[in-house]
Amino acid sequence: MYSVVKRLLIGTPLSSSELEGQRLTKRVALAVFGTDAIASTAFATQEILVVLVPAAGMAALDYLVPISLVVIALLVIVTASYRQTLYAYPSGGGSYIVSRENLGTGASLVAAGSLMVDYTLTVAVSIAAGAAAITSAVPSLRGDELQIGLALLALIAVANLRGVRESGRLFAPPTYTYIAIMTLLVVVGLFRVATGSLGRLPVDQEALAHFTGREAVLAGASSFLLLRAFSSGAVALSGVEAISNGIQAFRKPESRNAAITLTWVAFILGALFLGIAVLASHLRPTLRPDETLLSTMGHAVFGNGLLYIVLQASTAAILTLSANTAFADFPRLSGIVASDAFLPRQFANRGDRLVLSNGILVLMFAAASLLIAFGGEVSALIPLFAVGLFMSFTLSQSGMVVHHWRGRQPGWQGRLAVNAVGAFATGVVTVVVVLSKFTEGAWVPTIVIPLLVLLFWLIHRHYARVDRALACPPGTPLPDIVHTVVVLVPSRVHSGVLESLAYAKSLRPQYLHAVHVAFDQESAEGMLATWAEYRFDIELDVVSSPYRALTRPMLQYIDALDERWQHDTVTVIIPEFVVHRWWEALLHNQTALLLKARLLLRKGTVVTSVPTHID
Numbered sequence: 001m002y003s004v005v006k007r008l009l010i011g012t013p014l015s016s017s018e019l020e021g022q023r024l025t026k027r028v029a030l031a032v033f034g035t036d037a038i039a040s041t042a043f044a045t046q047e048i049l050v051v052l053v054p055a056a057g058m059a060a061l062d063y064l065v066p067i068s069l070v071v072i073a074l075l076v077i078v079t080a081s082y083r084q085t086l087y088a089y090p091s092g093g094g095s096y097i098v099s100r101e102n103l104g105t106g107a108s109l110v111a112a113g114s115l116m117v118d119y120t121l122t123v124a125v126s127i128a129a130g131a132a133a134i135t136s137a138v139p140s141l142r143g144d145e146l147q148i149g150l151a152l153l154a155l156i157a158v159a160n161l162r163g164v165r166e167s168g169r170l171f172a173p174p175t176y177t178y179i180a181i182m183t184l185l186v187v188v189g190l191f192r193v194a195t196g197s198l199g200r201l202p203v204d205q206e207a208l209a210h211f212t213g214r215e216a217v218l219a220g221a222s223s224f225l226l227l228r229a230f231s232s233g234a235v236a237l238s239g240v241e242a243i244s245n246g247i248q249a250f251r252k253p254e255s256r257n258a259a260i261t262l263t264w265v266a267f268i269l270g271a272l273f274l275g276i277a278v279l280a281s282h283l284r285p286t287l288r289p290d291e292t293l294l295s296t297m298g299h300a301v302f303g304n305g306l307l308y309i310v311l312q313a314s315t316a317a318i319l320t321l322s323a324n325t326a327f328a329d330f331p332r333l334s335g336i337v338a339s340d341a342f343l344p345r346q347f348a349n350r351g352d353r354l355v356l357s358n359g360i361l362v363l364m365f366a367a368a369s370l371l372i373a374f375g376g377e378v379s380a381l382i383p384l385f386a387v388g389l390f391m392s393f394t395l396s397q398s399g400m401v402v403h404h405w406r407g408r409q410p411g412w413q414g415r416l417a418v419n420a421v422g423a424f425a426t427g428v429v430t431v432v433v434v435l436s437k438f439t440e441g442a443w444v445p446t447i448v449i450p451l452l453v454l455l456f457w458l459i460h461r462h463y464a465r466v467d468r469a470l471a472c473p474p475g476t477p478l479p480d481i482v483h484t485v486v487v488l489v490p491s492r493v494h495s496g497v498l499e500s501l502a503y504a505k506s507l508r509p510q511y512l513h514a515v516h517v518a519f520d521q522e523s524a525e526g527m528l529a530t531w532a533e534y535r536f537d538i539e540l541d542v543v544s545s546p547y548r549a550l551t552r553p554m555l556q557y558i559d560a561l562d563e564r565w566q567h568d569t570v571t572v573i574i575p576e577f578v579v580h581r582w583w584e585a586l587l588h589n590q591t592a593l594l595l596k597a598r599l600l601l602r603k604g605t606v607v608t609s610v611p612t613h614i615d
Contacts, residue, residue, distance in 0.1 A: 023251045026261045031172035031321075032328050033246055034265035036122055036239025038175065039322030041182065041272040042315050043129045044071075044236035045280060046293040051229040053287050058203060061284050063226065068277035071233050072270045074425055078240055079266040081397045081422040083259050084415055085244045088403055090255045094244035095392040096333060098399035100340075102406070106453075111395040112337050113452035115241070117445045118388035119326035119333075121381060122238055123367035127153050128376045130320035136295040137312035146376035150368060152320045157364040160327040161357055174317035179268055181311050186275035189301040193282045201300055204286040228436040234429055235386050236273050239322070240266065241393065245329045323367070331359025341463040342456040380441070386433045387445040393426035484567040485509040486558065488574045488595075489516040489540065491523070493530055496575035496612035501538060503610050504573050511565050515541045515557055519548045550591050551598050558605065569604050577612040 024032060048067055052060030089097050095115060100108035131149040135142045159170055192198035243262045250257040276294070285296040294315060302308040331347070335356045338347035346358045374380040397419045404416035434442050485504045489497055504512055514536070518524035524542045531540040545553045558570055574592050579585055592609075599607045 024249050025251060026257050026264070028172055029243075029250055029257070029261050030264055031175040031324075032249070033242045033325055034239065034261065034268075035175050035318055035322040036126065036242060036325030037237070037265050037269045038179065038239075038272070039126060039129075039318045040236040040238055041269060041276055042133070042294055042319055043125075043292070044233050044273060045276050046287070047232040047235065048229045049287050049293065051232050052225060055225050058284060058286070060229075061281050063229065064277045064281050065274075067226070067230050067233050068274050070230060071236055072274055074234065074429065075237055075240070075266055075270055077418070077422045077425055078237060078393055078397075079262060080418050081400060082241060082244050083262060084419065085396060085400060086247060086258045086262065087255045088400065089244070090247055094241050094329075094333070095396035095399075096245075096336060098403070099395045102399035102402035103395065107395055107399070109342060109453045109456045110449065111392050112333060112342070112456070113449040114388035114391040114395070114445075115245075115333055116330065116388075116452065117448055118238070118392060119330040120363060120366045120370065121384055121388070121445075122326040123153070123156075123323040123363060124370040124374070125235075125381045126319055126321075126323040126326075127156075127367065127371060128374075128381060130316050130322075131376055132292060133295070133312060133316035133319055136290075136292045137309070137316070139290075142290060146371060149371050149376045153323070153364060153368055153371070156320065156323050156327060157360055160324065160360050161355060174314060174321055177310070178314040178318040179272075181307070181314050182272050182276075184307070185298060185301055185311060186272065186279055189279045189283070189297065190275070192301065193279070198283070198300065200282070200284045201286065201296070203284075204288065224436065227432050231386055231429065231433040231436055234433070235389070236269065237393075238386075238389055239325045240269075241389075241396065242325045242329045244396075245333055249328070249332075327360055327363060330363045331356035334359040334362070337456070340460075342460045344459065345463075384441045384444050386437075387430065387442050388449060390426050390430040390433060391449070394423055394430055397423035397426060479568070481569050482565065482567040483507070483509040484511040484513070484561055484565055484570045486561070486570060486572050487512075487514045487538075488554070488572060488592075489514050489527070489531075490575065491527075493534060494575075494612075496577055496610065499612060500573050500575040500610040501536065503608075504571075505538075507571070509571070511561075511567065512538055513541055513561070514538050515543060515554070517543050517545050517550050517553050519545055551595050554595060555598065555602065558602070567604075569606060571606040571608055572599055573608050573610055575612065576609050577614050579614050 045064065045068070048064060049060050052063060056063075085094065085098060089101075091097070095111040096108050099111040127149045128145070130152055131145040134148055135145055141148065189198065240262070243258050243265070247254045247258045250261070276297075279297060279301075280293065283297055283300055285293060285300070287293060288296060292315075295312060298308045298311045302311065334343055334347040336348075337343045338345050347356065347362075349358060350356060370381065400419040401416055401423055404412045404419065434446060436442075438446070485507055487497075487500050487504050501514065514531075516524075516527045518527060524544065528540065528542060541557070543553045543557050554572075558572070561567070561570060572595075574596065576592060596607045596609070599605050
């Protein structure tokens with residue numbers, strides 16, 4: 001049953017030789033790695049107003065374009081910096097690899113923790129925003145945002161488990177549809193404004209009062225509020241670093257194709273983000289608690305017809321699919337960190353469809369936990385969002401400064417200057433985000449990231465201890481082992497017991513014992529009588545267990561053998577029979593499983609099951 005469901009959901013397995021064929025073209029890669037950045041245009045402008053409107057009322061719209069221009073200037077700096085990273089580190093890894101090679105292990109782990117927190121929040125915010133777009137277009141679904149979000153999250157996870165190329169082809173049409181309809185919204189909207197066919201929208205005093213707490217409109221916003229608004233708008237840069245983590249997913253030449261795709265993403269993001277801000281400053285829509293800003297402007301520009309439906313549908317689609325960027329990058333980053341022994345090594349294992357499926361599943365469950373904890377509300381999740389994002393930006397660009405300084409290749413001064421400006425700018429933004437939104441939730445990643453770094457070190461210390469324990473230099477002789485074998489005899493002698501005894505004798509141990517755990521005197525005497533009838537040449541030891549336990553008496557018996565024979569290794573052989581239907585196993589005693597689990601923890605003990613198949 002499990003195999004059938006798995007094949008239906010994720011498809012047939014791919015061989016390792018097909019990995020090269022899973023690489024992406026630039027057009028498909030934009031849908032895989034660029035949706036996060038592009039989709040942020042659907043909510044970043046609104047998040048700026050969510051901060052400003054409570055203090056400035058409708059006057060908050062006057063700050064939209066200036067704040068957007070500052071965000072775009074930061075986008076240009078970060079993009080120029082990451083283009084250099086793509087050529088300097090073509091193997092991928094982004095901030096983690098750059099920090100590890102140039103700033104040291106500690107800085108690289110901070111970068112890894114920051115990115116993992118950022119990717120998890122990216123998924124949660126994207127899914128929540130997608131659910132909000134759906135309920136804005138379909139009012140009857142309002143109140144079900146969390147359930148819708150969890151369903152969308154499961155859908156995206158399954159699509160990614162099917163493979164990178166397949167998910168990219170699936171997500172490309174909605175991505176390009178969104179770009180087209182958003183471009184049309186901005187162009188048509190500004191054209192109608194310029195021709196006088198569309199003017200300012202009427203102020204909804206009831207909706208405005210929901211945010212301001214009063215109908216009066218204040219004159220302006222403080223510098224602190226402007227910084228908070230900028231930090232909310234700066235989440236538009238989320239996803240810009242994604243391509244640097246996934247260079248190896250591109251077709252050759254990887255660095256060139258990745259750099260071109262990054263430039264496309266940055267241009268589309270900047271153009272749409274500024275266009276939405278300019279259009280909003282002209283239309284001056286009222287921020288509403290039950291409808292997105294984009295939906296309000298879509299109604300004004302397109303009316304309630306087909307174009308509005310396409311706008312809302314494509315917005316919901318790309319906001320949902322923007323989580324795909326994190327699903328593409330989180331597993332890759334986790335795999336690289338796991339290869340360095342700072343995460344469980346299972347994160348570096350590829351699944352049936354050549355994707356790092358363990359990372360995908362962990363990300364899905366982590367994002368689902370956030371959605372449930374915060375009720376699927378975008379504004380509640382946004383303050384948590386930007387800390388990890390800009391922390392990783394800062395470390396990456398600081399690392400590139402050191403890289404250029406050490407290498408000093410031709411033209412290094414100009415490249416170093418670009419990265420230095422980027423490191424300074426994103427560092428300032430990191431401080432602004434932490435200070436301005438600390439009480440609103442920014443304290444969460446501020447605490448979680450150091451805890452993740454501590455977890456990385458603990459995992460690494462474990463692997464280092466295991467490596468030391470298992471180390472054996474060339475020329476180490478094989479150990480001489482005194483071998484004792486113990487055959488567990490169940491409540492009666494059957495063919496499985498005979499097979500187990502035969503197998504035990506074939507091992508030719510120094511000492512061979514058969515042992516039966518009896519729960520009462522009657523069963524003990526009965527087993528001894530039965531054993532005498534079979535005339536085995538192996539003596540049977542009967543261990544009394546008045547409390548009807550199996551595990552503890554067996555451990556005590558083996559400990560006693562230790563004292564008696566001073567053996568190096570004891571092998572416990574357990575006869576088991578195998579049934580062919582899963583439900584039939586429920587009809588039989590499974591206490592041997594508990595015994596095997598407990599013996600696994602005992603030093604110098606080997607557990608062997610001898611199966612007898614029931615045809």
